[in-house]
Amino acid sequence: NAGVTQTPKFRILKIGQSMTLQCAQDMNHNYMYWYRQDPGMGLKLIYYSVGAGITDKGEVPNGYNVSRSTTEDFPLRLELAAPSQTSVYFCASSPGTIGHEQYFGPGTRLTVT
């Protein structure tokens, strides 16, 4: 049982490039989330999904896109990377929403230069 996995661990992008951050969970959780954490700050929600085929915007969705074709996978796409997207990105999953714990992946550190 690997929990929540994220790839890559680190990435450097040039301005204007695109990339996909991968997230997978093997706990059969319906709920999945993408957060970003800027230096010295708390996590902010980018997008979330309540099940396969269903996604919605969080607090800071601009510049990102997501898809959820399976229960296990929830990739985050960055189009036209900008320096403001330099951050650490966390994926999380949860079995439910009523007070349930969210299980986090190890994060991806992204630098855009």
Added chain:
Amino acid sequence: AQTVTQSQPEMSVQEAETVTLSCTYDTSENNYYLFWYKQPPSRQMILVIRQEAYKQQNATENRFSVNFQKAAKSFSLKISDSQLGDTAMYFCAFMKPPSNTGKLIFGQGTTLQVKP
């Protein structure tokens, strides 16, 4: 909109001593959940403790306990017998049910250093 505020950016404590981290939140809801998450240098987010707003009894987990003051909208974390492994950033988070999304709103975090 709900907000979560952690007013102590950094704190330090001697090993074996007790430390309290503060958290306040703003909401008009009556029923909700509050969490403390720990983020050690490894970056892995780990749940420390959870409190349900409709429960008056403060949650405890071994050396970790909370002081939940609903009227004051305060949710502090007390760490007893601090250990070097408690060195981490601690985040307070708010979840509003009966939302069907489970979204968390995080505070800015408090960096705790436990000194030998």
